[in-house]
Amino acid sequence: MATSFSSKRHSILPPISQAGPKPPIQFSSSITIADSALLTGSHTITIRTESVVHPRARLDSSGGRITIGRRCIIHERSLIGAAPGGGLPTTPSRTSSLLAPPREGVEEETAAGPAGVTLGDYVTVEVAASIEAGDTVVGEGTVLGVGARIGTGAVIGKHCTLTPHTIVAAGDVIPDFTVIYSNGTRRTDRRGVADLRNKGQARQIEVLRRMIPSNPAKFQ
Amino acid sequence: MAPLTPYTYIQCPCSDPSNLSYSRASDSGSPIDGNPGFDDEEHTFDPRAPRSNYSLYPLEYLLYCEDCHQIRCPRCIAEEIATFYCPSCLFEVPSSNLKSEGNRCTRSCFQCPICIGPLSVTSFETQPDPNLLAAPDHAAAPHSGPYALNCSYCHWSSAEIGIKFDKSNGIHGQLAKLRNGGTTRLTAKERKERRKDILQSGGGGGGTAPGASGDTGNDQQAIDMETQFTNLKSFYQGQLSESTSGGNGLSSLGDLGFASPTSLSRIMSIYTGGSLHDKKSKSRVGSMREALDPNEGLIVADLDESAAIEKLHSEGIDGTVDTEQLLNQPPYLGEPHLHGRSRFGSELRPIPYLLRTKRSKRCPVCRHIISKPEAKIQTTRFRIRLIAGNYVPSITIRPLNLNDNNGAAGTPLPPTAPLPDTLQPLKPAHFLLIFKNPIFEGVKISLATPAKTPGRFASKVTVLCPQFEIDANTDVWDEALKDDGARRRGAGGGRKGDERPGSTQGQQRAEAGKIWERGRNWVSIVVEVVPASLRLDTLPTEGPEGEKVDMSPLKEDEDVLEIPIFVRVEWEVDAVGDDLGSSLASSRDKEAKEKRELAYWCVLGLGRVSQA
């Protein structure tokens, strides 16, 4: 349906300009990345199996490596790897790493430079959400709502839901299964449907792969 | 500070006591006119007075009664409910249902108890995402229960409170039968049977002292509010029937006590709708015992709050409910008794949507309808809507650049131009007031302003042209044709449509007594203000009558320059086709013109005065 419309629609968006250096990339062969996604920076951008990057999503690795797990969906106009200090509040920095959920794939790759943003598997980054660089971690199955903003160094647990326009302070540690409302209140998600949601994500990706023309070669 | 957009607020005449026609009519000859506070021909409206807060409206908020020829604001309108409907499913609810089923939607419309987002019914197996419907393998798995209510905003699910549904429709009815945790609410019949069982099995134990054994605690857990109420009710009914049989006619003093049959039957008739009221109650005296165990409706307060404290420890403040969430909760009689219960977010139930109304509005004086919505819920149109903007001239404010010497002088700033941030104190500033006439007759407008604005910091105000006429709001095409004719006649200047005083000099000047510009149905005039200095040391130390002057620091929005302005609009209409009173006159003289007048205060907010 969308394809039949696309020929008639006129885009009024400005052309995408590649600003900054082309980053080194490590793409899985099964990813879907739109032609008009914008990848900049100097550190490696890794995207694992079956993840989808929508048109006009921006990935900026100037502040450190960006690692996107399996079956993630990065929506349009989202910004991963924003420069830290975008006016977000700061919580006293992570006092102990014990609090933080275990982070996979960080230690093994330290040689490749500082970690910027690490997204676990099945993460959804909604439209216009932004994640600041600086060892920021988003756990498996977490949904970042429309326009949500994650401060530098924040660690978000697994299967969290950040409602639209939520702001997570820099260095904040969010336990697994937390729902954060945009007014700042929190709640624990007790549904226990993580598996179901992962399945749903997989199905959604199937649909998206048919709708988004992928062009990973452009970023080589 | 954000620059202030100039505004015009109208004071509805209803808030002016002298305009209360009914108050005058009711006590004719009363000394209202003698009261200096209420006598207002001379009294200037003060927009900063606390009373003014609730009487000023933008023109768009006001309605107009065509029969009283008066502005009607939300305060002087009588409302009538036309229809009740659910804002979620847009179904109309008949008012008879309202009485029996309450003011909430009884279909399947619910709000999330945590974030008030709309809940949707989803099947448990194929739950996750609605946009997966496109997936082909989805069709293979048909929806089958159990179902749950899901919030798509925050992912709350009724499964969290243990509530699942067998069917995907009629959720309201299903939910009413389910308690948190999934246990079903007792029906009246079940409750009766259970009660019978208890009475039969524990005939001897019925009188045990409360709290003596551990099992009473368990009983209390099981008793929900409804059960307790029925227990109490049947207990008291039993008590009453006993006391009637053994009445002995002692002093009537006992009648007033807590335990007296009379007061009891009175209270019970309040709670049970008068069914228990009986004539014999007068004759009953003496006292009765109170309920003694759970079967009789006694529930001992549970003072052990350790569970709640523990939960608070583990969940923190985020786990508790806030006042708003609590107030949104509909009452649910099936839940356990309130004793010892604390409110956690994990106990909240889905909120059935509160019904909304469509209302029609009447003039309170003549009872004519001045606003009536379309009966169909899905349409947002109105059948009748007499908005004041169609009757009352609108006033727009535009800063005017008169003193500038760099060529741009004499031109009002275009609407798109950034507004000057602030007004400089003690420096004259000019504003254009553009009056636009919406009606089809020419109107005569008289303006009156106090020379100095009320308040501590009095700014000087001069309206250069306080009296003028505006042409009728004729058809645009009529006007164009007329223009065309005039031009063809070759009458060089003097065109009525474009009158600009002094425009021959290339630069316009504001002249006293002359309007600035005139158009088809609008006239613009110039008002000059000299804003007061906001410095406290410029305030006089004493008022004119020797009273103390308020020397407190600048209050909120005290720097906004607001001009009260009294507007009187006069016009003439054909008396023909008017209501009963004038029909006599019209038959006598078809040509008779009727004079109409509308007068009101309004406030022009011009801008902030610089505090430098």
Ligand SMILES: [Zn+2]
């Ligand atoms: Zn009013």
Ligand SMILES: [Zn+2]
């Ligand atoms: Zn409804």
Ligand SMILES: [Zn+2]
């Ligand atoms: Zn919700």
Ligand SMILES: [Zn+2]
């Ligand atoms: Zn009326």
